[in-house]
Amino acid sequence: xxxxxxxxxxxxxxxxxxxxxxxxxxxxxxxxxxxxxxxxxxxxxxxxxxxxxxxxxxxxxxxxxxxxxxxxxxxxxxxxxxxxxxxxxxxxxxxxxxxxxxxxxxxxxxxxxxxxxxxxxxxxxxxxxxxxxxxxxxxxxxxxxxxxxxxxxxxxxxxxxxxxxxxxxxxxxxxxxxxxxxxxxxxxxxxxxxxxxxxxxxxxxxxxxxxxxxxxxxxxxxxxxxxxxxxxxxxxxxxxxxxxxxxxxxxxxxxxxxxxxxxxxxxxxxxxxxxxxxxxxxxxxxxxxxxxxxxxxxxxxxxxxxxxxxxxxxxxxxxxxxxxxxxxxxxxxxxxxxxxxxxxxxxxxxxxxxxxxxxxxxxxxxxxxxxxxxxxxxxxxxxxxxxxxxxxxxxxxxxxxxxxxxxxxxxxxxxxxxxxxxxxxxxxxxxxxxxxxxxxxxxxxxxxxxxxxxxxxxxxxxxxxxxxxxxxxxxxxxxxxxxxxxxxxxxxxxxxxxxxxxxxxxxxxxxxxxxxxxxxxxxxxxxxxxxxxxxxxxxxxxxxxxxxxxxxxxxxxxxxxxxxxxxxxxxxxxxxxxxxxxxxxxxxxxxxxxxxxxxxxxxxxxxxxxxxxxx
Numbered sequence: 001x002x003x004x005x006x007x008x009x010x011x012x013x014x015x016x017x018x019x020x021x022x023x024x025x026x027x028x029x030x031x032x033x034x035x036x037x038x039x040x041x042x043x044x045x046x047x048x049x050x051x052x053x054x055x056x057x058x059x060x061x062x063x064x065x066x067x068x069x070x071x072x073x074x075x076x077x078x079x080x081x082x083x084x085x086x087x088x089x090x091x092x093x094x095x096x097x098x099x100x101x102x103x104x105x106x107x108x109x110x111x112x113x114x115x116x117x118x119x120x121x122x123x124x125x126x127x128x129x130x131x132x133x134x135x136x137x138x139x140x141x142x143x144x145x146x147x148x149x150x151x152x153x154x155x156x157x158x159x160x161x162x163x164x165x166x167x168x169x170x171x172x173x174x175x176x177x178x179x180x181x182x183x184x185x186x187x188x189x190x191x192x193x194x195x196x197x198x199x200x201x202x203x204x205x206x207x208x209x210x211x212x213x214x215x216x217x218x219x220x221x222x223x224x225x226x227x228x229x230x231x232x233x234x235x236x237x238x239x240x241x242x243x244x245x246x247x248x249x250x251x252x253x254x255x256x257x258x259x260x261x262x263x264x265x266x267x268x269x270x271x272x273x274x275x276x277x278x279x280x281x282x283x284x285x286x287x288x289x290x291x292x293x294x295x296x297x298x299x300x301x302x303x304x305x306x307x308x309x310x311x312x313x314x315x316x317x318x319x320x321x322x323x324x325x326x327x328x329x330x331x332x333x334x335x336x337x338x339x340x341x342x343x344x345x346x347x348x349x350x351x352x353x354x355x356x357x358x359x360x361x362x363x364x365x366x367x368x369x370x371x372x373x374x375x376x377x378x379x380x381x382x383x384x385x386x387x388x389x390x391x392x393x394x395x396x397x398x399x400x401x402x403x404x405x406x407x408x409x410x411x412x413x414x415x416x417x418x419x420x421x422x423x424x425x426x427x428x429x430x431x432x433x434x435x436x437x438x439x440x441x442x443x444x445x446x447x448x449x450x451x452x453x454x455x456x457x458x459x460x461x462x463x464x465x466x467x468x469x470x471x472x473x474x475x476x477x478x479x480x481x482x483x484x485x486x487x488x489x490x491x492x493x494x495x496x497x498x499x500x501x502x503x504x505x506x507x508x509x510x511x512x513x514x515x516x517x518x519x520x521x522x523x524x525x526x527x528x529x530x531x532x533x534x535x536x537x538x539x540x541x542x543x544x545x546x547x548x549x550x551x552x553x554x555x556x557x558x559x560x561x562x563x564x565x566x567x568x569x570x571x572x573x574x575x576x577x578x579x580x581x582x583x584x585x586x587x588x589x590x591x592x593x594x595x596x597x598x599x600x601x602x603x604x605x606x607x608x609x610x611x612x613x614x615x
Contacts, residue, residue: 002059003028003046004071005155006122007164008131010209014042014151020163021155022046027327028073028156028490036060036069041124041131044160045071048493050353051079051251056093061101064090067126068105072097073156074119074141075497077246082114104132109203112216116246116504118497120198122154131206137217137503138359139200139478142486146195152206158195158329169612170194173442173575176331176605178451180436183333183601184479186451191330191608200478217503219473221461221510229516233530239508243499244270244355252352255280257343257496258306260296260539262366262524262531263357267499269534271355272304280350281306284343286313286550299536311346313339313549315558325607327491333601334480335549340488348492358481359500362472363509364527365518369428370468376424377464379417422453425468429476431597439584442575451475465514473506552596556589563599566606573609 003025007014018035021044026033029046032055036043045059062069076082079096086102096117103111104123109132118140123132133154135143145154146161153161161167175189188196198204201217244267248254256271258264258281271279281301285294294310301308317338324341325332347354361367419427426449437444447453455474459467482501489496499505509517516526528540555563567585571578581602588595 002048002071002073003156003160004073004120004122005044005157005160005163006071006124006131006153007042008124008152008206009040009042009150010152011150013037013040015164015166017163018042018044021160024159024163025155025157027493030493032058034059036062036124043069043071043122043124048352048495049252050075050495051096051249052094053251054093057095057097059097061095061097063101063105068101068123069126070097070101070104070121070123072100072119072121074117074121074136075247075495076100076115076117076119077249077497077502078116080249085114109134109205109216112203116502118501120156129207132203133198133206134203134216135198135200137201137219138473138482138501138506140482140486140501142483143198144190144195145198145204147206147211148194149209152211158190158192161195167194171609171613174445177436177440177442177445179331179333179605180440180601181430181448182451182479183431183597184483185330185332186475187479192612218458219470219503219506219510221459221466221470224462224511224513226513229526229529232512232516233526235508236526236530239502239505240266240499241270241273243502243505245274246502247355247497247499248274250353253280253350254353254355255282255347255351256355257281257347257357258283258297258300258308259357260293260298260300261357261360262528262535262539263360263500265296265300265357265535265539266360266527266531267355267357268300268304268306269531270499272306279304279306280347281308282343282347282354283308283310284313284339284346285310286339296539296542299538303536309346309350311342313342315554317342318554318559318562321603321607322611323491324488325604325611327487328483328604329487329612330483331601331605331608332483332487333597333604334484335551335597335600337484337488338549340484341491344489344492344494344496348494351494353495353497354489356485356496356498357500358485358496358498359473359477359506360524360527362469362477363500363506363517364524365465365469365514366523367472368521368523369425370465370518370523371521372428373425373468374465376417376427380424421464422449422456425456425471426452439571439577439580440575441577461510461514463514465518466510469510469514469517549600550596551600552588552594555585555596555599556591560585560589563603566603570602570606570609 005021022033025046029048031049032047034045043060060069060071076096079099083099086106089102112134118136120135120141120143144158146167155161170193172193175185175191179185185191202215205212256268258268283294283297455471459470461467461470485496519525567581570576571581584595587593
């Protein structure tokens with residue numbers, strides 16, 4: 001994996017910030033660095049060597065006559081096959097970057113349709129005086145940009161863009177408010193005023209000061225077929241095996257993050273079928289039994305005789321919070337970033353490439369919220385008198401009863417029943433431990449759920465479940481799951497790949513009817529059927545367990561005093577209300593509410609202000 005950055009100046013030479021760009025991206029590419037400067041363009045690159053470890057793979061890379069130059073971050077898994085399509089070019093390396101460079105010469109922007117991989121890249125075409133940038137279909141690799149009248153700046157990291165003194169780190173309050181709703185900043189915003197993200201499956205052309213953004217791919221669920229389930233399972237096995245084989249192409253050691261769930265266990269089994277040596281597996285856990293999956297991971301590791309490593313996360317593990325925020329750059333509130341950071345650190349001692357089971361839930365309806373949404377849909381058909389009568393009864397209960405977990409879940413479920421199609425699902429994907437209006441005095445959105453509504457409007461699936469999976473592919477997958485994994489892994493200079501994110505696999509699974517993916521409470525029905533012979537019974541039959549973190553108890557114990565200090569500091573920053581923040585922590589420590597996830601959001605936000613706004 002690598003880091004890319006650059007500036008296209010519209011009026012004069014760009015500032016001399018190439019070395020600074022490479023310095024702040026060092027973790028994304030510790031093996032080499034390169035800079036190209038000529039006229040109005042600057043390209044910077046940090047390299048993490050995966051294919052062709054020789055100097056022939058250094059970037060920025062140029063074509064034969066030097067009129068086209070590329071900086072590339074990612075992997076083109078089918079680069080060997082694509083090399084045959086441009087075999088008339090003389091190759092000087094065994095890299096996928098050089099294949100992509102010549103594909104652009106041959107096909108222009110249409111080369112994107114040939115690529116099977118994860119990537120973000122920029123190509124400077126001198127003859128056209130045009131900068132061509134693109135991001136992979138699903139959004140595995142980041143690409144940020146800043147466009148003004150005088151220049152266009154881009155980078156794999158926001159920090160690379162901020163190396164230009166002309167760019168200030170100013171908070172985007174509308175984005176901060178969205179963060180308090182979703183626990184992440186919805187695209188294309190970043191939390192920084194004027195700095196945006198390129199969407200997954202999109203490319204950009206920059207020429208004569210003008211910027212054009214165009215989509216080149218989106219996942220459709222519209223066309224589905226219903227062959228025999230056994231035949232589907234056989235095809236699915238073959239496609240995932242091929243996707244795994246492609247992702248094991250590497251000139252450096254490869255391992256796998258093994259959580260003990262269905263998806264990573266399947267990937268481990270597929271890697272074992274391909275590898276000639278024992279697979280290296282890495283698992284993470286907690287001292288709290290309700291949050292750990294290590295027992296299941298060990299079962300899979302024993303079945304396949306893997307070289308297994310485990311790491312346990314404890315409250316003092318939050319000592320890396322500052323480092324975590326510096327790598328995420330955008331406000332990011334998913335606490336599972338912490339264990340992902342540590343399992344990446346453990347793997348980095350042995351390997352440079354790691355496979356995961358990411359996107360198995362989005363492809364095969366694995367999330368329990370899909371089942372809860374279906375129940376809410378059934379309940380929505382009840383007479384309105386019945387649906388509206390229960391919440392007041394819950395409100396009338398004594399306080400200890402109202403605080404009971406089952407009662408809180410019941411109230412939230414009933415609130416979802418009474419909402420529209422988007423509000424119904426939002427209740428299952430947005431945490432609401434404490435309303436933000438209790439401590440936020442800044443601008444309020446006209447529609448808090450606009451990000452989700454846009455995704456629902458674009459969904460074309462024939463069933464409600466199809467559309468929910470599409471919404472998650474458009475929102476949760478790139479903005480949370482893939483962001484989390486990319487930043488945590490690149491903090492330790494390792495590359496993460498997932499067979500379930502192969503766009504050929506995703507297009508195949510989107511054509512499978514929803515009732516073959518989830519049947520009642522049983523998610524991943526077809527996936528389990530396809531890999532039943534390969535998985536231990538204990539793993540195959542277990543219920544879905546999210547990658548949770550015991551933050552509720554941490555903030556009532558070891559982290560309480562630190563949280564108090566952080567909230568006091570955050571309360572001095574407009575538009576936060578100090579009294580509301582103090583009341584939130586008091587309510588949590590008194591067990592009036594379980595606000596651990598909300599407190600984590602605010603702790604990360606305080607550190608973000610410290611580093612990027614005030615630092």
